[in-house]
Structures are given as C-alpha cells and as structure tokens.
Amino acid sequence: MQCNTREQRIAKLTELVNKFDNNIDQYKSKEYKEAKLRTDFLNPFFEILDWDISNEAGKSEDYRDVIIEDTLEIGDSKKAPDFCFKIGRERKFYVEAKKPSVDIKNETEPSLQVRRYGYTAGLPLSILTDFEELSIYDTSIKPHKNDKASIARIRFLKYTEFIDNFDYLYDTFSKTSIEKGSFDKFVAGSKNKRGTESIDKGLLAMVEDFRLTLAKNISKLNDIDKDSLNFAVIKIIDRIIFLRIAEDKKVEPYAALLNASKSDNVYKNLKHIFKDADLRYNSELFKNNHSIDDLIIDDKVLKDIIVSLYYPECSYEFSVLPVSILGNIYEQFLGQTIRQTESGMVKIEEKPEVRKAGGVYYTPQYIVNYIVKNTVGEKIKNLTPKEIEKITILDPACGSGSFLIGAYQYLLDYHLEYYTKPDNIKTALKNQLIAQTDEHSYRLTISEKQKILKNNIYGVDIDAQAVEVSKFSLMLKLMETESDKTMQQELLPLSHVEGKKGMKILPDLSNNIKCGNSLIGKDFLADNLMVDNQIIKEVNPFDWNESFAEIMKSGGFDCVIGNPPYLKLTENNTEGIILSYYNSHYVSLSGGSSKNLFQMFIEKVVLLKSGIISFIVPEALLTTSSNGKIREILLQNYSISSLALFDSFVFVDATIGSTIFVTNKKSDLKTNVYKLNDKKEVNYIDTINLSISTDAWEVFLDKKSQTLFNKIEKYSNPMKELSNMSKGMVVKSRDAVLENTNTHNNLPFVLGNCMNRYRLSYKQYADYSKLEIIGGTRDFNKQTKTPRLLIRRTGSILCATYSDNKELIESTLYILTSDKIDLKYLLGLINSKILSYYLAKKLQTNSQGFPQVLMSQLDRLPIPKLENNTIINKIISFVDNMLLIQKQLQSFKIDKDKEILKQKADIIDKQIDKLVYELYGLTEEEIKTVEGN
DSSP, rough: OOOOSSSHHHHHEEEEEEEHHTTHHHHHSSOOHHHHHHIIIIHHHHHHTTTTTTTTOOOOOOGGEEEEEEEEEEETTEESSSEEEEETEEEEEEEEETTTSOOTTOOHHHHHHHEEEETTTTEEEEEEEEEEEEHHHHHHBOOOOOOOOTTEEEEEEEEEGGTTTTTHHHHSSSSSHHHHTHHHHHEEEHHHHHTTTTTTHHHHHHHHHHHHHHHHHHHHHHHHOHHHHHHHHHHHHHHHHHHHHHHHTTTSOHHHHOOOOOSOOHHHHHHHHHHHHHHHHGGGGGOOOOOHHHHOOOOOHHHHHHHTTTTTTOOOOEEEEEOHHHHHHHHHHTTTTEETTTSOOEEEOOHHHHHHHHHOOOOHHHHHHHHHHHHHHHTTTTTHHHTTTTTTTETTTTTOOHHHHHHHHHHHHHHHHHHSSTTHHHHHOOOOOOHEEEESEEEEEEHHHHHHHHHHEEEEEEEEHHHHHHHHHHHHHHHOOOHHHHHHHHHHHHHTTTTOOOOOOOOOOTTTEEETTTTTHHHHHOOOTTHHHHHHHHBBOHHHHHTTHHHHHTTTHHHHHHOOOBOOTTTTSSSSSHHHHHHHHOGGGGGOOOOOHHHHHHHHHHHOOOOOEEEEGGGGGGGGGHHHHHHHHHHHHHHHEEEESSSSOSSSTTOOOOEEEESSSSOOOOEEEEEEEETOEEEEEEEOOOSSSSSOOSSSHHHHHHHHHHHHHHHHEEGGGTTTTEOOOOOOOTTTEETTTOOOTEEEEEOGGEEEEOOOOOOOOEEEOOOOOEOOOOHHHHHHHEEEEEESSSSOOOOEEESOOOOOTTTTTEEEOSSSSSSHOOOOOOOOHHHHHHHIIIIOOOOOOOOOOBBBHHOEEESOOOOOOOHHHHHHHHHHHHHHHHHHHOOOOOHHHHHHHHHHHHHHHHHHHHHHHHHOOOOOHHHHHHHHH
C-alpha cells in the first residue's frame, strides 16, 4: 500500500506494530532470522518513510534509494551495513539490523558496529534496530572500543513508542524530509560539539603516525637516502591501506594482513602478499621494486601498524570509507616530507612549497562537482560511448586526484545511464559492458570501467608522491563497488575472450598520470647545464609533446580542470633561475608587480590549445591590475561562458576569496555570473559582456557604485604603493602569553580584541624569546618597528589605530609602516566611511558569516593623489585629538565625563569624514550614497 498522507502512514505503521506485538515471542526466538526481520518489518517500516526499498523506479545500482547488503559474517562482525539510504549518489544514513533476540539497548558490539559504519562514511546519524527497539546514534562522534551502548545515542525507542514518535521519525529520516535538508540542520547544530572529530582528521593522524614510525625504523636499519625513504614509506603504507580496504570490501580474504603479522618475518610475509597482489591486480602499486623489497623492517613496527587497522583497535570500517575522504587525507599527508638530520634522526616537516603557499587546501566536493559538470558534462552531452573514447580530460596539478576522480565518476555515471536505456540494454549485456545486479539494476563491468579510465583521465603533478596517490585514488574508485563475487563473475570468463586474455583487475596508469613540472619544459636544461643537479631534480622539467604525444598531435586536451597552486612569486621564495625562466616564458607575468603561479597555469593550458578550461582560482583574477594580462590572454583565446562567486571562503583555514571560470571556444559569448554555496545551490546573478582588454571584470558592482569608484580611483594610488604591510605573528601556543604580567623582558602581546578605531589597550604580555612562532611576521625588529598603524583583520568595517610603542603583534592584526605618507593622515583615511564603503562594495565580495579583511584588499584601497596640505594637516590634527580622547576614555571613571568625550569623538569622526569626502571630490549625492550604506 502506497502511503500518501500522514494518516495513511500512521495506519500502516500501526498495522506493523500490532503484528509484532501479537507474535512477539515468535520474533524474539533465536530461530527467527535477521533476513526475515528485514522482509517482515524493516522494509515496510522504511517504505512508510517514503523510501523505494525494492527499487520499483528502476534506478541504476549507484542511484537507487536504498542499498541492501547481503550478510557476510566475518568472525563476530559483518563487513557492510544492512541498509544504506541515499539521495542520488550521496549516502545519508545507515541502518544496521539485528534479530529481536539481541539486546539493542545494552549490548555494546552492535552499537559500535553501526557507529563505525556511520563515522567512517562521514554521516551525521545512523540507526540500530531489531524493530522491537530502535537506537539513533550521532555518528559524528568517534567510536572507541570501550564505549558503552549509550555513548553517542541520541534517541532510544521501543516499538510501542513508534506511533507517538511518528512525526519525529518522519521529520528526521523520511526521504521527503532529508531532501528538504533535515540532516543539514543536524550537521550545522553538531559542529564543534564535544567528542566530535572528523573522519579525515582522525585518519590523517593515524596515517601520519604510520609514516613517522616506519620512517624511523627504515632509516635506522637501512642505508637509504631521503628520496628513497619517502618513496618506500608511502608505497608500503599505500599497499597496506589498499589491501586493508580490499579486505573490508570482500575483494581480498579478510584478515590476510593480520594473519601475516602474527608470525616472525612480518615483512617477508607481507612481500608474499604483495607479490600475489601484483599478479592479481597488475598495477604499479605492487610492482616489484628492489629499493622497497630489499628493506629490513622490524616485526613489531609492522605488526603495530597492521593491528591498528583492525577492530577493536581501529575505529574505522574501510568498506564504507569514501574515496573523497581518503583523498582529503592524502592531500594533507602529501604536504609533509621525511627529512633525515646529520645525526641520523628522522623528522617530518612541511614541504618548502607548502610552507611558502601557507598550507594545503583540499578542494570541497561541491566545487569539484560543479567544475566537472560544466566541463566534462558539456563536452560529452549527447555523445555515444564510442564518441567519448577520444575525449581527454586533464588536471595539470592533480595532487591527490580529487578532480580526476570527480571526472571519472561523471563518466561512469554517463556510460551506465546510456547503456541502460531500453534500446541499448541487450547489446550492452551481450558485449559485457554492463552486468545485471537484480531485476531493475545494472552496473558497469570492470573491463568497461578500466577502459574509461585509460581512455579519458589524465593528470600531471610535480610531486612524485602526489602522482602515486592520484593513481592510488583512481584505482580505489574503480574498485569501489566491486567484490570478490564480481571479480569471479567477470575476470575469469574474460580470460577466454579474444583480446582480453589474462586481463587483470587494475589498469596500468603510467601513461595517464605523469610526474613533472607542468610549467617548466626541458628547454630549462639546455639553458642551465651548469646548475646543481639537486635544483634540476626539484624543478623536474616536463615535456608535454613528448609525454602526451598522441593527444598533443590531435589538438590538445578536450577538458582541463582543477585547482592550480597559488603562490605569490618573490626572490625570497623562488630560485632566481626559475623566476628568470618564468619571466621569459609567460606573458601573463608582465601584467603587474604581483606574479602568481596560478596565472601561469592558466596561460600554460591556453598555450596547450586546450578545449574547455575551468579552474577555481583566487578572486583577485577578476579585478586586480596584476591579473590584467592573464584576463586579456583568456579573452584573446576564449569566451568566458560563466563565472561563479561565493558568499564565504571556500577553503578551510584559508582567508582567500575564490572564483571559478569556465571557458568556451565560441567567440562573442556573453558571460553568466552565478553565486555558489556549500549547500550545492547555484543561483544566477547576472549576464555581462567581457571585451578583450586588461580591464577588471566588474561582476559585483551596480552602475552607481561603479561610477563613484571610477571617479575615486582616477585620482588615487593603491595603498600598497605608499606603505609596507605584514601580518602579525602566528604562535603555536599561547602558553607563554601572560595576563597583565608586565615584567622587564615582557612586551604587550596585542590581538585584534585589544583595539578599536583610534584605540589600543594592553591585556596580555609575552617574552618574545619564549614564543614559538610558526607563521606571519617572525622578525623581532619588524614586529616592534615604530611608528606604525595596526589594522584589525576581523570585522565588516575598517578598524585601525596608531602605535609608537614596542609591542608584539598577533596575526589577527596587520602591521603597516610607511616612509612615503604621514601615518596619522593615512589613519584618518582608513577609518573614514568612504574607504569602508569601498572595501565592502568593491573588495570584500565575500559576505561570509565571519568577515575578514584581507591584506590584498587593503593593498588596493585608493589613497588620494592630490596633496591638499591644508586638508591633510586638518585631518592629522583631528586624528591627534581622536587618539587623545580615546586614551582619556580608558582612564576616566565618571560616566558623565565619558559621555562628553564620546560626543566629542563623534563630532571629530564626522569632521574627518567631511574632509575625506572633499579630498575625493564627492558630490552631495555621492556622499548620500556612501552615508546610506
């Protein structure tokens, strides 16, 4: 019976409850099996909540509402959840079923089982039930082996309470409610909750621990150089993790690694497993390599690593681990390298390029999906699989492979949808392109998935470890829905098919994913023959025509996607010979004083005569003069079909605005502007015309504001031409920072909350020599140079003050010095309404919930060229008065006196604004526009 109304749903649920109640003794007997429970009660229960349990809609395997797993008992546990409920491809929650004879409320094993499934998959909630009882668990809380059944349980219901709690169950777990965002609300309310730790952080910590332990042991027992050590450690970890995942996915015999660790000569035992895996998978991952295979590794080290990957020591269930989460982990993992000290110690440290760039920032999945849909999706629209065979998709800085995985998944979905159309199914089945999984569902065969991967997916990265991880991630994606059953069904029969004899599970990706410097060709070698080999090794020159000969002969790549690295190039962070090469080979760097890696990546893929290009890059691409040349290069070769903007910062811990551009070969195409958010909403904003020039792409401003800003900028210089700016120090810990303790060696330790406009107060003190500074301005002389302005980094308006005292400045403040302009005059300008208006309307295009002023935005503030000394001197005089008043406000105790001072400050503020308006030549109408905002 289909339930369309609340009353019908409750009536159906009442029938189920009564049926259970009338025969409860029978259902609680040990003879009553779990499979029968599913059929009799759980399937109809979730059908009442709108889920298409039996896939009557005939959706493909990857897109059906509910995946129901066959039970596979391994020891005392199963290796897959009983039910996985999805919207499209996205998993939403798991249900683990138990026989009614199980004590759901108190037994710990079932609760840990469902929590491990939900936690590993990154899901907010999951359910454990035998129908008699139902426990709802918060699976954002990391499970531990000693947890009681009550830990992380947020609701417990007996079957007799289902009717009274129907609205709660429906509003939380029905398909209708989840499509409306019921889980999104729960996730938002769970952020930073005690006990929560994201799966990627937990797994990253575990893998990092593996690396350090292995590196120390291998370095101690073997004569090995740094590069070989890094290669060996990551390869061994990759092999173990791949096989461990394969075990939980039922592709490999369960506990094979664990059994290998139980006797002596663990590494020798593992090498036998690796050798078998090489025969089985035919992949570079397991290929014989003497630099790895001849290593000596202590048994205990390997045993500890392996044991920690199995329950109960392990909190993770690898059968449900998303490849995207593993990619996030590896992206962070790849940001560090193993270094051997002269004394023989092993240290893990950030790679130089990562340190220069300020960290590793993993691209969120919704960004990957958007870019893939608007490039790969457009390129293959309405094409047949035969036509798609020649489509080539490239990420020129592929990292851990997140964009390549996204493109591969899109291709897999497209092919499956094509093959399962009524007119194509018979032929696809006959040619073993698809296999039937049940009456309504089909999946792509392993051989077809291999072919798509080999034909269409390409990547390059300068980091050899990243290349290995990218291949590793793509292999895991290929294996994602496979099992030992599918392997037996497909690969053995294929061994007798013409042209497919001896076919293995994994393809060789050495011709698809290459290691090299996408930006520097082998002509670098000819010009630098006398350069040290270590520099050549780090540069890693790459020849596109040699490495991808057939593709380049055929006109280049059809789609280029990704998130190229961002790094402002300076003599301090880039070798002189490399800078010289960049300057002589890339026209985009002639556009301004600020030169960035991402500009060259755009120019390079344009030079490669690529088809559709889409990158996520800094928002500065749209407007800053230093990006003018790359804007011109793009428009000389393509139309920009769309630009995407954001309401918030895209990358966690990175305060940089972002934009996505998508190119099109059609000329004179108008540009659609969209707004994206992490809820996967894409909202149309406007359509604009872009003409070939270095001019800014004004996508944010209304015409009135644009006219006003053009007028202001015409008679101004950007602030960066008149000042030097730096960010305050980033300290690892504030343990050395003391409250109100001003001793001989201590200086005031100043944060953003210590200041306001024209006002500074000291609350904390620190001894510079005792601080562990990990970022920002580290140099003591730069930290304490006076006089200077301090500008607060957080907030929605500009907030600055003047300081001529020595202080230690923390990273929530910027430090500004200048020998070209009077600082008190500049202070009046920065704190004026007009520049806050300019910042908010033109520069601060992100209206994020936690607004921040970026240094790149401050650099662009327009400072008047016209030096009207009379006005300047008046502003300086008013600023002096304002600074004095703010000091007095801190010392005065009587409220009436404070009120008078505040009134004076308001009057001075208005006088400064009036003078600044005069400097910029604003009309009364323009002043009203500013004041109104």
